[in-house]
Amino acid sequence: MTVFVSRVRSGLLALVVAASLAGCSKNEADAVEPAKADDVNAGGAATVFSAGSNAYSLPAPNLRGASGARHLAGDVAFERRFVTADGLGPLFINGNCTACHVRDGRGTAPLTANDPVQMLFRLSLPGQDAHGGPRPVPGFGDQLQNRAIVGTASEGQLSIQYVEQLRTLVDGITVSLRQPTYAIDAPYLPVPAGLLLSARVAPPVFGLGLLEAVSEADIVALADENDANGDGISGRPNYVWDVAAQAPRLGRFGWKANQPNLRQQTAAAYNGDMGITTSLFSLEPAAGQSQAGNQPPSSAPADLTDGELANATFYVQTLGVPARRDVNNEQVRAGKALFVSAKCASCHMPRLTTSPAAGLPAEMAGQTIYPYTDLLLHDMGSGLADNRPDFRASGSEWRTPPLWGIGLSEVVNGHSTFLHDGRARSLTEAILWHGGEAQASADAVGHMSAADRARLLAFLKSL
């Protein structure tokens, strides 16, 4: 793997680090006292009161009856480490879910060849497949698998290079943003011309059952595709192929809202990330490729039973959401007001409600939640663009990620890298990368006094 990294220190980054260290020492204690503010219970009745390293890993406390046992069975499935004998590969990235979603949290980009890979490269060629999705690449499919079982060639390695770009904020403070370039290193076949590549780190997996239970009507009602209200923000829904329904459905999960529901998201992860087939995705990612020698016949049973797929799905549907902290702190309250005045809340929608839906865990319905997302696609400008369409998402559109729990990233995962490919090394960098519809928000932060920026960060760290 080829990786070039350089770091440029700045006063602001030092300030951010100091603030996050202060947060850490305070959060070492596992239990936090519930405070009085409407959005403390970020996940409604599915809120958990922990600010320690297990904050993303606790079951929703409102699970009833058999749900608790199902969640625990799902926990085992999520951690299960596959080996060749139980179906791992022939092509894969990691042997279990937790290798990427470490502590149910977020992955980061590898900086050296020895670092664990907690991200993936989605691949395609220009054009669309039969269902309006990305067009797979002959010999590589729709995702790069950088590992393979003994006797099989992997598809190649992740090549990541960064170039530092200095930005000077209005108060003279400079911040360096690292602009990545991605390629496939040592591919087993020549890479076809026109390859489109989207690098994505593993997002956190808690609270997702709540997002799955927000009604489609509520999400679509937040869209303003032609910016009719003239605020410069024009979110729109993605519609993606639902394999079980054999029909297009609203996209909700993945960095481009490229998966319709958690069952399909989970089955796709087993398949693309681990080479584990299910009834939903019965072909190995290596199927039809020249290195795939010993392919099981298509009549062979899937690597995984529907029961275990259901358990793993239930697990990511029923992880609780950490409560907000420090809500009555002056800095935090002032930061919350700045979050609204900088128009962050126009996309990172503070409050949503969930509804009952057939087939979803009943406990996730009827909750008022504070996820800080609208689950819609937004044009984020050329700086963040991967230039790879994904169903209706263009090369520069991304789904607003939820911000709940983001203040605990450092505590849970030991890093503070953000955005779809982990390029941002702090919350400040993440904000300054915002462009397109969010350019005015990034500019507003760039024009804030250092004191106001610290207030905004204090608010984000309280989430």
Ligand SMILES: [Ca+2]
């Ligand atoms: Ca397999």
Ligand SMILES: [Ca+2]
């Ligand atoms: Ca592949």
Ligand SMILES: [Ca+2]
């Ligand atoms: Ca608008």
